């Protein structure tokens with residue numbers, strides 16, 4: 001199921017109501033890249049599940065299993081539509097560790113990542129490379145003529161072309177610090193041309209951008225569920241390509257990943273693995289409250305329409321960049337057009353003032369590594385973004 005972001009009809013954008021979110025009136029929540037804002041529907045679903053938990057004897061196994069499959073279908077709707085390819089895992093790092101555990105890698109072969117990539121998509125590769133004596137290449141971000149961070153994609157393509165014995169490329173679609181996008185159409189083609197495996201961490205893009213799985217042909221895709229997918233913390237996803245659904249090895253031995261028919265009958269040897277990517281399902285994460293929250297979030301995103309959500313988030317990224325430029329802060333922008341969230345690099349010594357002004361005005365953001373990250377979701381409107389830009393300009397003016 002593919003979806004390309006298009007400009008939605010105006011009435012579709014107008015359907016996003018602040019009341020659909022549980023964000024207090026005195027807060028401007030610009031931290032969706034850390035944790036998505038809480039949807040009212042998700043809060044209600046969580047409360048219902050909590051209440052239902054007071055009578056565990058009424059929770060039926062069949063209904064619980066059906067709710068797991070419902071979430072699997074919800075994730076698949078953001079990928080290639082095939083729920084068979086989706087496993088439920090506790091974190092992106094768990095999914096990426098599964099990828100690192102399974103993909104072949106030998107001494108002196110190369111794994112390629114971005115320098116400064118999120119640790120969940122770095123540590124599994126560092127460890128695996130160390131274990132087998134492989135080389136981890138961390139592509140440095142180019143610096144533009146104006147001294148500002150440049151585009152990742154060309155640097156990644158050049159590294160893919162020259163890396164000796166390239167075996168695995170493991171990348172995000174969007175750089176977590178500042179929202180910069182990588183051109184996965186070109187990068188996936190170049191990776192396949194070298195015969196290397198492709199692993200994607202879509203934690204900062206799934207729910208906000210289309211994921212063209214059919215075109216990219218990754219081996220594994222991991223994503224958290226609590227950022228742009230607006231679901232529960234502790235319920236993340238791993239998509240595995242058809243080949244890995246047949247032969248992949250799990251990280252643990254949990255009954256949830258085995259065929260249900262005989263698993264409780266103490267069979268003499270392990271019963272068959274569950275079908276599709278279910279063989280990678282982790283124990284303990286399919287907890288009713290988390291499932292209910294994530295299912296409610298998928299339902300809300302579907303009701304809004306994924307294309308409308310993608311376009312609405314793009315519009316907010318664009319609007320924020322324009323507002324910052326209009327306030328004379330364009331030089332701070334560390335993000336190229338097309339990002340749904342924004343990184344700002346204030347001149348040295350100004351970041352603390354800018355962050356303090358945001359804190360004082362109830363603008364929730366992240367300040368890390370010299371970058372202010374402003375990540376609005378659909379609860380934030382144009383007027384609020386313009387006010388944030390004006391506030392920053394006053395704070396450093």
Ligand SMILES: Cc1ncc(COP(=O)(O)O)c(C=O)c1O
Nearest residue numbers: 091092093118120176203204224
């Ligand atoms: C790119 C990226 N990957 C993964 C994560 C989270 O990974 P995990 O679920 O392993 O904590 C984050 C942020 O928390 C992120 O920005």
